[in-house]
Amino acid sequence: MRIPAHRLLPATALTAASALLTGCFAGAESTTDTGADGKRIRLAMMQPPRSGLSPLSDDAFKLSRWSTAETLVKLDADGDAEPALATKWQQSGRTWTFEIRDGVTFHDGTRLDAEAVVRSLSTAATASPKPRILDGVELTAKAEDADTVTVTTGTEDPLVPQRLSSPQLSILATKAYKGKLVDPLGAGTGPFELTKVNGTSSATLDRYDDYWGGKAKSPGIDVKFVPDGTARAAALRSGEADIVEAVPVSQAALLDKDLITEVPMPRTNTFYLNTEKGVFKDASLRAAAREAIDAESIVKGVYEGRADVAEGLLGPALPWAAELRTPVQRTKAAKADGQTITIGTFTDRAELPEVAAALQQQLQKAGFKVKLEIREYANIESDMLAGDFDAFILSRATILDSGDPAAYLYSDFASDGSFNISQLADTSVDKALKTAGETRTGEARRKAVIAAEAAVLGTDAAVPMLHERVIQGDAAGVVDAAHDPRERELVTADTRVR
Template identity: 75%
Template sequence: MSPLPTRTPALRRRILALTAAATVSALLGGCFADGANEADGGGEGDDRRIRVAMMQPPRSGLSPLSDDAFKLSRWSTAETLVRLDRDGDALPSLATGWRQQGRTWTFTLRQGVTFHDGTPLTAADVVRSLSTAATASPKPRILDGVDLTVRATGPRSVGVTTAAPDPLVPHRLSSPQLSILAAKAYRGRTVDPVGAGTGPFVLVRAQGTASATLDRYDRYWGAKAKAAGIDVRYVPDGTARAAALRSGEADIVEAVPVSQAGLLDPKLVTEVPMPRTNTLYLNTGRGTFRDPALRAAAREAVDTRSLVSGVYEGRADRAGGLLGPALPWAAKLRTPVRHTAATAPKGARITIGTFTDRAELPEVAQLLQQQLRKAGFEVELDVREYAHIEADALAGKFDAFVLSRATVLDSGDPAAYLYSDFAGDGSFNLSQLSDPAVDAALTTAAATATGEARRKAVVAAEAAVLATDAAVPLLHERVIQGDGANVVGAAHDPRERELVTADTHVR
């Protein structure tokens, strides 16, 4: 493999700034030309609209059964029975309460809710939406491996039954992929959310991969939206998104690249710890890192401080474990982990794999290569697009793999991530780990009821994983969001479920 180019953060910023001058005008031409907030035609207060530049265009026509569902929740147009608080605990939304009896959870529906087409929310609507998701092919990710049935138990209550007892049912129902939509959304083979949600904003127009338009819904069951509407444009180029904020063409910009954040007015940039960890997975099943002492040597060789400062320009958090500051309870419950003593590598050869889809990961891999070589390893890199490397990574063909991994999946609970990545039968076990103590801890965590007891079991499972040195946590990423100087109340959500809420407006 040819060596990766070395670029300092300052050099990257200069290159990108020069590139931006030549490309941004073309990328942004007419981006928000029809926006309502231009100096010659904008309103004030309730008449102002919010212009949002989003990173990724829809991949599935804004179907709530796909990852596009997170756009619907970020625009506050589609809602779920349950929502999650900052700690990941379940709170009422379209359901006002719930109770469990055996394998069945019964949810009581909120009164006075209407869909955007004017029809009232009923138990039949909830059954339709959840049953459609449960029988979809493929299922929404939140229901992967879950056998779920739904039935009306009264005019304003539904029963959700799982094949096996599941303490996470309320958390699962908080996933935007299980949004409750009006009957009109389910005509034909696709699910069309236009005019079919219950949130404070109604989706009135979706123009493919170009834009979306939402207006305030005045019959919303909760507090009236403070903005007149939302005008969304999809701007995949990060330099263009940052330029839209600088020029005032966008009020809110999601996913500002690390390389661009330093070029913006610091007052316009908000960084929020994200439940996503960059981890060096070490292959415990074959090769050099079958030896626990060499895994320990690799862990001791890693300098996370230089990764955060050199690659992420200080816009990330050094990892103290697999679970980062987006889950503040984890650090409070964590205790020191006992590791195997390290042994000298003495030229042991390893290959580290990673992918180019996340721009920072090849640079992370390059710095790790330097650190591990200094410790005495012989290190090669294998860097490809993710689609061309995933199969080899899952098959255990690398000695180590660098991955940016979400640590809470759609349920808001990290037990599922820990199980998939580190259980002997885990579906994403890059470390090829098969350890009875780890498996026992993971099984206990998965079966424990939600609350403090489950959190303690999750942290105990994390400790069991870390004790094997099958994974070396590197850093926790941050959401970098740009908000215009006149924006009030934009959500800064580490789970990226919220962005524009009923309280968000432009002064």
């Protein structure tokens, strides 16, 4: 395979990556411990914790990917709910009844019971902000007896089991809850116990031998947070890491093809436009920006063909979306005439700064003056959510939480959505989102979701550009690492290193 010249690393870059790796992986003496029953798993992850590994934040997905925190239900490949910490459930109007699995203990040795479930769910339901899976949802939990919990919503909700599969609704031991803080250290139920967290640099997990689902095949996991994509790829190439999360597209061609796995995923690279203030308050200028974007050239130039050009917000990971989608009514575009816009994005996903540079050129060619503001995600998120940019480029998972895209659409585009980057407040969009959320699962719900997508696209509050593919690196000795398009699983009880 010919490597494009612009992808070749100069010697200075290689030296810098090696120095970074030395700092990231040195001193982890436990990572080389083979023990009597196998090697510990050395894991290089992209983003460091943002909220002290609180399950009420996006850090919950780290806890899930490390198999340390678990939920009442989990999702199968089709997005349907199946048993986890709950063995069965049934619906009666607004109330769902869940039977709690017997014989489960938390990592501190205490027993899983209905009260523990209620405490975890109630903390999430009353948090500020709420976990996004509960956006627009009024939820209360009650212990009926030691092994039975009822969950009641303000209106009848067909998606309660799927919502309860979100890692942000993980069930933790009493010790985890300290005032407004939630600390998962030693408080999960999974096959691995979180035993140590070193700020934003590393974490250590050890096998929990009393796990209800059977003993894990690896004695533990040593996690290093490595935001630099070049360094993560170099860790796989040099043998310093066993599993590498989110290998950048720019590095994939430099790795042995047998060490990487590429899977189309429900993640859309979207250009969000601020509809509340600034240049893009004008719908015709939003339309002008949409027409200026050449997504195909971005896929070829930045992603080297390892992505799919977007036709809508929902991509090929949900094949039914393309089958149901119809043409969208759009505003006529005005001509840009030197208006200055500021576009924000972040460095944590290596491709995004390149996407921003490509968009800058495309929009300038269309008549806009474009400034870029690029920081680490932790340092830009609050400004992004406050609407401080004219536009923002975000790589966004579309079914991450519930296996159903209605929750993502509500979170990002409802007037009261907790992740409404576009500051969109549109009554027709709100109505379509409400209908989608209330429709029972199946074909009717899928049609309602696509109608909601069309309502959003019609505002040009968001321009979907491309659908990403996850690229994961697994060393030659890794067995049974998960390759999960939803990014919920990575190291499981079956994962081991030969």
